[in-house]
Amino acid sequence: MDAKSEVILRHEYWQGHVLLVNPPQDQLFQSLVQSGVDRVSVWTWNFADRHYYKSHLDSTFGIQPKTDEYDQIIIFVPKAKTLLDYILAQCIRLLGIGKSIYLVGEKKAGIERSAKQLQGFGKTIKLDSARHCQLWQLVIDKLPSEKATHLDTWIKHYPIEVNGKTLKICALPGVFSQDHLDVGTAQLLPYLSEVKSGTTLDFGCGAGVISAVLAKQDTNRKITAVDIDAFALRSTELTFAENQLSEQLTTLAITDIQDISDQFDIVVSNPPFHQGIKTHYQASENLCQFAKQRLYPQGELWIVANRFLNYPALIETEFGHCVLKDDSKGFKILYANR
Incomplete structure (x- = not known):
């Protein structure tokens, strides 16, 4: 199991329909379902990850997530800062005010820097620091502009x-x-x-x-x-x-x-x-x-x-x-x- 997934499984916040964004190839989705999560979906832009997940659960390969009703979204930090900004714009508007987005990543990959990108959209909380990783929560109280969700903007x-x-x-x-x-x-x-x-x-x-x-x-x-x-x-x-x-x-x-x-x-x-x-x-x-x-x-x-x-x-x-x-x-x- 990837260390980032292990940090997620240290907690019991997970419920309803959870969207995993950019997850590693491991058994996190199975563990979430076993813990009582109703449904797990995946959004990835890596075709190897899509190939891994397509036989297991609902997965979307592309530059936008599937439009659906999600209760929570867990984002695994990507390498590029601008890519995380784009992902946040897509996911925050999908969830709406009052719901939570979670951000997980390795310290050496700059999770603390990435967590600062959450701050413009609501209250941020560091939930955990373990396995050389951190887990952050954003409680959404502000939506990105509609323009920010349009591809041409990026x-x-x-x-x-x-x-x-x-x-x-x-x-x-x-x-x-x-x-x-x-x-x-x-x-x-x-x-x-x-x-x-x-x-x-x-x-x-x-x-x-x-x-x-x-x-x-x-x-x-x-x-x-x-x-x-x-x-x-x-x-x-x-x-x-x-x-x-x-x-x-x-x-x-x-x-x-x-x-x-x-x-x-x-x-x-x-x-x-x-x-x-x-x-x-x-x-x-x-x-x-x-x-x-x-x-x-x-x-x-x-x-x-x-x-x-x-x-x-x-x-x-x-x-x-x-x-x-x-x-x-x-x-x-x-x-x-x-």
Whole structure:
């Protein structure tokens, strides 16, 4: 059992219909039901968590919770401050005045800082501090503005220019590099003009920067953008819509490249290696190991990676070669073809 869930189960506040927001993959929901809670639901934007919960209970995967009657909401603190603000706006309006929202998180993940974000909406109480975690309660006496629940309010926009063409990027809270172009992707962009034509898989699409550049430079290119995060997938869709490129795009929620059965002419990625506050390399390492199986003959793999990661060796093992296109500013641009 996750430590945050253990802190929740130290208390007997839980009753009625409880919504768990961003919960870890454990048996908390079963323990709550056994303790007398009438019903437990889940809202998650992580597709791996959705896959875990879908066979157990009512779960929603997406950027908004299911509209329903909830008695209590327990939020597991996300990494991004702006994402918590967005979640609070959604959940507080769902519950209404007089009901309680509970916030739980690890001390090292900044739960005390996050608890301060509750203060504008009512009385806050620290209920517990154990297992290196804290549990806070908000008794709602003020609702966020209706505007705060609208998606457009939370979109960050920024322009990028590649090969004389300008694109406007749209990114939602919690999405990697939400308000600026990250260094790794910036290193990759000049090389995208070398990418061959054909069907393209963007693995870990984020806000859709790489996909949008490829679509803009080749209007016949069909792109499948995949990510584990619902906010990333929606951001990519918004970016393509903003630049009149939507007809070229298909988005797909996945947990790993092995979830994909189709083959492509190109696989391109600035692969993710963080989940929450932890560093997690498995999905990116699997990309290097299994990308060849997702490529047609003569298909290409393009990856930008932190210099310290051992992706060249993994790629060379599978493809028999790995071409280093660039090594600067802490990142490597890697290329291989089947």
